[in-house]
Amino acid sequence: MDEEQESINSYNSEESYTQVPQTYVPPSESGSGAAGTGNRRASGGSSGADSAQRLRLVPTETVKSLQDIGMSQQAPLPDVNAPAASQGAIFPEEYTLETPTGLVPVATLHSLGRTATAISRSRTRQLDRNESVTSSLRGEKDADAEDEAAAAASAAAASEKGAADLDPDIEFVTFVTGDPQNPHNWPLWLRWLYTIVLSILVISVAYGSACITGGLGTVEKKYHVSQEVAILTCSLMVIGFSLGPLLWSPVSDLYGRRVAYFVSLGLYVIFNIPCAIAPNIGCLLACRFLCGVWSSSGLCLVGGSIADMFPPETRGRAIAFFAYAPYCGPVFGPLVNGFISVSTGRMDLIFWVNMAFAGAMWLIVAFIPETFAPVILKRRAARLRRETGNPKIMTEQEAQGLSFGEMLRTTLLRPLYFAITEPVLDLMCFYVCLIYSLLYAFFFAYPVIFGELYGYKDNLIGLMFIPILIGASLALATTSYCESKYLQITHRRNPTPEDRLLGAMIGAPFAAIALWILGATAEKHVIWVGPASSGLAFGYGMVLIYYSLNNYIIDCYAMFASSALATKVFLRSAGGAAFPLFTSQMYHRLGLHWASWLLAFISTAMIAIPFAFYYYGKALRGRMSKKNYAFDGME
Known part of the structure; x- marks a missing residue:
């Protein structure tokens, strides 16, 4: 079997092609690959078009192969870190299971006994493979545009009521066996290094909430306010902690933890500047509240990031560091800034130090790769759709269109x-x-x-x-x-x-x-x-x-x-x-x-x-x- 016929999912065993059903998809470049002879919607044109649109084979999972890796008719509960769309899913294992081929057809899940009742077939019905074959021959730019349009159509159709079942032609993407992109497969020392870095991030956020408690007198003196008003600079940031997760949790589910960290912590660093140079107490209080909203991603997402990297049976010890950090972080506030307050009497220096700490952690955390499996697989599905021209390769979260x-x-x-x-x-x-x-x-x-x-x-x-x-x-x-x-x-x-x-x-x-x-x-x-x-x-x-x-x-x-x-x-x-x-x-x-x-x-x-x-x-x-x-x- 030649190179063009190898699976796009890094499933390279030639023997496997005779053991699993074949999904016929167009090659990423016209005229490459072997001729296909399947009965799935591979072509819709003339025989000349058939010869120009040669197909290659992509293995997918069978009922037997899924049973061999432990899947049964009864769907388990989603993992703690599964996206919101996983409630009621027919394939909640998608984000934790590794399969030999990396593709699980919905038809195979139906044969296994998995069913869903709230998802419309029509959201992908309009994405006929005959159209996808044509789009694959129009060049990469046009294919990307059609891919985006198809995704938009899928999202629009997701709101339909009275839906039946998932389109059986959909193929869910999973991690392949031993997948290096699966955070559970990263070296243990690396996962613990990331755990410690993320725990320090939590300490830096919690430190920021209490940093001013070591110098409340500087706020009272600068703005001529009472102690109760000065205390609000601490309380309002903590209130921001309670509201921020309403924003950053959905951002994390849709775009990934890296995006949520990078945007939110960047805003947190920036908003320490007006805290340091605030012309009046109102500006300071407003910016402290916003600092709480922006920085709250460090409190609401870090536990999930750590859990992303460890299976349930071993994540308890790692999560213990997360439990330690938000309670120790505030203690450093009065411990460090008490000396700044007494030695300099400068309120602004307290916030400059906090900004430096937050900025350092922002830059360090930016080097941590994406850990959220649904987003990793969503990006892989998008790449596979571009490479194959098959718009029905997706994650279940995308299929549900939340x-x-x-x-x-x-x-x-x-x-x-x-x-x-x-x-x-x-x-x-x-x-x-x-x-x-x-x-x-x-x-x-x-x-x-x-x-x-x-x-x-x-x-x-x-x-x-x-x-x-x-x-x-x-x-x-x-x-x-x-x-x-x-x-x-x-x-x-x-x-x-x-x-x-x-x-x-x-x-x-x-x-x-x-x-x-x-x-x-x-x-x-x-x-x-x-x-x-x-x-x-x-x-x-x-x-x-x-x-x-x-x-x-x-x-x-x-x-x-x-x-x-x-x-x-x-x-x-x-x-x-x-x-x-x-x-x-x-x-x-x-x-x-x-x-x-x-x-x-x-x-x-x-x-x-x-x-x-x-x-x-x-x-x-x-x-x-x-x-x-x-x-x-x-x-």
Whole structure:
């Protein structure tokens, strides 16, 4: 078999051509390839045109070959990182499965027993292969134009109601066996390098939210405003964190994570400039809010980027770094900028440093290749359509034709629906919100305790946050133990979402203990080590709780994990923005002891949540949830 007849999917085994059905497509250059004799719509013209339009063979998968790699009639749940269009898909494995040929016909999926009821055949009916054969002979420029027009026609037809089934002539693109473009096949050291870089990106974004807390006095002095107004420079950026995912998640689904990172982080870097040179407080507050919206991609997409590179059974340890980063990042804000504030008194320098940190991470992250499998395969499908002239090679996301507007409505409405109808999710999100809020409360409780009680300036107050970093680092080591225990469970039986709560059960008492210590040691005659040591326990419990509950929410709402996480991000950010606005007043009104103890009472009551859900979670989910969205609900 000559070179022109080799598969465009890098499937080069000559023996395979006799083992799989052949898709007849025109060659990328007229007059090349071998003559084809198939019964699919290969030509629509005269015999002279037939001789000029010689066809080559492209292997596709059979029912047997799909069964041999583990596919069955029952479609599994989509992976956590699957695009929104994968809900109800007939081929949800498309983005995680590797096949020998890289092409899976819809007709073969139908023969396997997979069906869909909400997708129109007419969206590709107009793309007859007779037209595609002709377009392949018109030159690359005209072919590209027709390809774009065909894609637009497909998207327009996607909105039709009362649809039947997918066009059986469609061929879905997958990764081929051992595909080097599949992030799961990248070298392990490279995947961990990218994981560390992305975690540092999260730290830089979280650092930006709290960078001004080390120099609130500089804002008050420059703009002649109260402390409450100065605190808004922190709160408004955190509010931006809650709204940004509504924009960047759909952008990521449609155009890829690299595009979302590059655009959003570039805007974040730029908007630090008006923050530094803002002529008035209104300009500063508006730009800080926009900085939160732009930079939020680093919080809402990094977990997905890390999960893109690791299969479910090994991604837990990598995700632990993501759980560590957003809680440690804000701690560097007062730690670094307290010294800038005291030594220079310049507010603008705080933002210039933040801009430099964000700019460096923007440039570094730009070198990370695309990790989102749906976008990688979508680009491969576009290339194959150009090379073959076959417009019916596509991903299932393209076949369903989900538009940006439809995806935006999904990302906006479903999280709100979950917030209203899912008390289990609300309770877990409330706990996450409390822990995140307490972290920001520390930023304003410490200045009262160490500034007013001990007389420390911002630079020394910032040093008091170091124990939180130490505790969080210890928690990161503990997550490895939690992952080992979880893997042991998976080897014995099918795990449940409640098996993810071990970390929260370990960490929950430490968050409460930290606040009891902080309240009990807030006395002038007690050396500063007492209240500062509370950060050690808080950092340890904080990361373990967040890591564990994050995994629990994903497993509980596996069918719509991204929407459930969006609900969590919204509620968490709202709490983180609200607490700084009243923490200082609370400590002044209630006193140093009772302000901490009030939060300690609440944290102590919340200890029961992970234990209660560990023992009774499945029954509670069955009683309180509208539907069981977890994997065990599909059994």
